Each structure stands twice: as C-alpha cells, then as structure tokens.
Amino acid sequence: MKTVLITGAGGYIGTELTEFLADRGYLIYALDTFWFKNKIKKNKNIKIIKEDIRYLSQKNFPNNIDTVIHLAAISNDPSAEINPKLSWEVNVLGLLNILNLSEKKKVKKFIFASSGSVYGVKKEKKVTEKLSLVPISEYNKTKMVGEKIVESFKKKMKTILLRPATVCGPSKNLRLDLTINMLTYHAIKNKKINVFGGSQYRPNLTLDDMINIYHFFLKKNLTGTYNVGFENEKVIDIARKISKKIKKISINRSKSNDKRSYRLDSTKLLLKGYKRVSNISDVISKLQKYYSSKNFKFSDNMIRIKYLKKFLNGSK
Numbered sequence: 001m002k003t004v005l006i007t008g009a010g011g012y013i014g015t016e017l018t019e020f021l022a023d024r025g026y027l028i029y030a031l032d033t034f035w036f037k038n039k040i041k042k043n044k045n046i047k048i049i050k051e052d053i054r055y056l057s058q059k060n061f062p063n064n065i066d067t068v069i070h071l072a073a074i075s076n077d078p079s080a081e082i083n084p085k086l087s088w089e090v091n092v093l094g095l096l097n098i099l100n101l102s103e104k105k106k107v108k109k110f111i112f113a114s115s116g117s118v119y120g121v122k123k124e125k126k127v128t129e130k131l132s133l134v135p136i137s138e139y140n141k142t143k144m145v146g147e148k149i150v151e152s153f154k155k156k157m158k159t160i161l162l163r164p165a166t167v168c169g170p171s172k173n174l175r176l177d178l179t180i181n182m183l184t185y186h187a188i189k190n191k192k193i194n195v196f197g198g199s200q201y202r203p204n205l206t207l208d209d210m211i212n213i214y215h216f217f218l219k220k221n222l223t224g225t226y227n228v229g230f231e232n233e234k235v236i237d238i239a240r241k242i243s244k245k246i247k248k249i250s251i252n253r254s255k256s257n258d259k260r261s262y263r264l265d266s267t268k269l270l271l272k273g274y275k276r277v278s279n280i281s282d283v284i285s286k287l288q289k290y291y292s293s294k295n296f297k298f299s300d301n302m303i304r305i306k307y308l309k310k311f312l313n314g315s316k
C-alpha cells in the first residue's frame with residue numbers, strides 16, 4: 001500500500017483528494033489545522049493529524065511516508081493581504097519545515113501545490129512553463145518563493161511543482177470565492193451575475209481533474225514543473241456559459257481594477273499522458289445540482305471566512 005501525507009487535507013481540494021485516494025487503497029495521513037472543520041468521511045485508510053505545519057515536529061511526522069502532497073496554505077489573494085507576514089510564515093516557512101522533516105524521514109516524492117498565478121499578467125496566448133514568473137500579489141509571491149525552496153530539495157527527493165489554474169466544482173468544503181463556483185452560485189441564488197471587468201483571461205480546472213492529476217503524479221515516475229489548466233476563458237464568456245445553462249438570468253458588467261490575466265498552456269502535462277476527465281460545462285451542471293441540494297449550506301462558507309479571518313487577525 002502506498003502511504004501519502006497530505007497537508008491541507010481539510011481544505012476545498014484536500015477533503016475530496018483524501019477521500020478519493022483512500023477509496024483507491026492509499027493509506028492517507030491527513031494533516032491540517034482544520035480551520036474549516038474536518039469534513040473528511042471516516043475511512044480505515046485515513047489517519048487524521050491535527051497540527052500546524054509551522055510547528056510540526058519530527059515526532060509528529062508519520063514514519064514510512066512515500067509521498068507528501070503539500071496543499072496547506074493561505075490560499076488566495078484577499079486572505080494573504082489580511083496578514084502578509086503570517087501568510088509568508090505559513091506558505092513559505094511552514095513549507096520549509098515540512099520539506100526538512102520530509103528529508104529527515106526519507107520521503108521519496110514531494111508534490112507542491114503552487115499556482116498558475118505565479119506568471120502574473122501575460123499577453124502571450126500560450127503561457128508555458130518556460131515563461132518568466134512575475135507574481136503581482138503577496139499570495140503569488142509566496143508561491144513563487146515556495147517553488148524555489150522545493151526545487152532546492154530536488155537532490156534529496158523527487159520534486160514536482162504543479163501550477164494549477166482556478167479550480168471549480170462542488171466539494172464538501174466548498175470555496176465560494178473561486179470564479180465559477182461563485183458566479184454559478186449568484187446565478188442560482190440571485191438570478192444575476194455581476195462581472196467585474198470581464199475581458200481578463202482566466203485558466204480553469206475542474207476539481208475532478210485536479211484530483212486525478214495528483215493521482216497521476218503519484219503513479220508516474222515524473223519530476224519537474226507543470227502547468228495545470230485547460231480552459232482559458234474570458235470571465236465574461238464564463239458568465240455567458242453559465243447563463244446558457246441556468247436560464248433567465250441577467251449579467252451586469254462593471255469596471256474592475258483586477259489586472260490578473262493569463263492563459264495557461266498545459267501541453268507538457270498532456271504530452272506526459274494525462275487525460276482530462278471533465279470540463280467547465282460539466283461542472284456548471286454539477287454545481288447547479290449541488291446548490292439546490294441539502295448538502296449545500298451557505299452558512300458553511302461564512303464559517304470558513306470567519307475562522308480564517310480570526311486566525312489571520314492573530315488568534316490561534
């Protein structure tokens with residue numbers, strides 16, 4: 001059985017990834033502070049570790065881990081701006097602590113969740129892994145520096161840097177700040193989508209693909225840096241796609257000072273053999289069902305924001 005330590009296992013991606021891998025026979029150590037509660041389904045293949053990556057010690061780092069998937073982070077621009085110092089501590093120093101412990105415990109493979117946003121604003125139609133990194137926000141900067149730190153361990157273990165696009169799709173620990181999740185929510189709830197700007201290009205990635213890509217890298221003998229995003233769309237076109245599926249909604253467009261715009265090219269990943277499993281259109285339909293089901297509670301999202309703010313404002 002393959003043994004995997006997932007940090008940030010209680011988050012939007014981590015919750016679903018942990019269950020997916022456990023269902024496929026992996027033994028998962030699911031490590032998180034569980035700021036957003038633990039919603040991971042009980043499973044004999046899942047061991048929960050409630051710890052902060054910044055303070056994790058060798059004693060609490062499990063033995064015999066084959067691969068670490070490092071997701072734990074302050075994971076978006078607005079959150080990182082609330083307390084930049086703390087965001088650097090978690091996203092960079094916390095990462096370094098996990099890498100040092102991984103080396104000591106002889107972990108074989110380390111997969112790091114960076115972000116496609118490390119490229120900053122790019123006019124090129126195909127942003128490949130060869131282009132320069134010009135991150136524009138505090139969050140993006142922590143990810144770029146994080147990548148450099150992970151790379152410095154590449155002689156000690158196999159290192160994989162993934163630069164994912166904005167993820168979308170239902171999760172037990174949903175993030176409503178993500179573009180498609182949010183726009184679809186407003187379409188259903190308010191029959192109206194507000195688009196700020198709209199001509200910015202954003203690459204997208206379904207949660208199902210994100211999870212399958214982590215699984216792909218667990219199985220494959222690969223190292224290096226990979227873009228992970230398939231549908232580069234203008235935000236206004238995403239809103240139009242949603243309005244086609246969810247009928248009778250209006251789109252309001254207003255000015256925005258959000259300059260982030262880039263188109264990820266993931267040819268490198270596809271050439272290694274990854275086969276996509278879903279697309280935006282599937283996700284909008286899934287979200288439509290999910291938001292109308294009793295599994296979705298808007299208040300969960302408010303709790304998520306409350307706990308995150310509490311932490312970022314200084315209390316543990």
Ligand SMILES: NC(=O)c1ccc[n+]([C@@H]2O[C@H](COP(=O)([O-])OP(=O)(O)OC[C@H]3O[C@@H](n4cnc5c(N)ncnc54)[C@H](O)[C@@H]3O)[C@@H](O)[C@H]2O)c1
Pocket residue numbers: 007008009010011012013014031032033034035036051052053054070071072073074075076090094113114115116163164165166167168175178
């Ligand atoms: N969701 C996306 O669209 C997206 C896109 C690109 C990259 N990523 C990256 O993927 C990773 C996972 O993203 P997500 O959307 O699941 O984010 P998330 O915010 O839902 O999950 C992050 C998890 O990390 C945990 N965490 C934070 N600080 C911690 C600490 N000090 N110690 C232990 N646990 C801690 C949180 O409790 C949370 O459960 C993040 O690194 C994010 O930057 C996400």
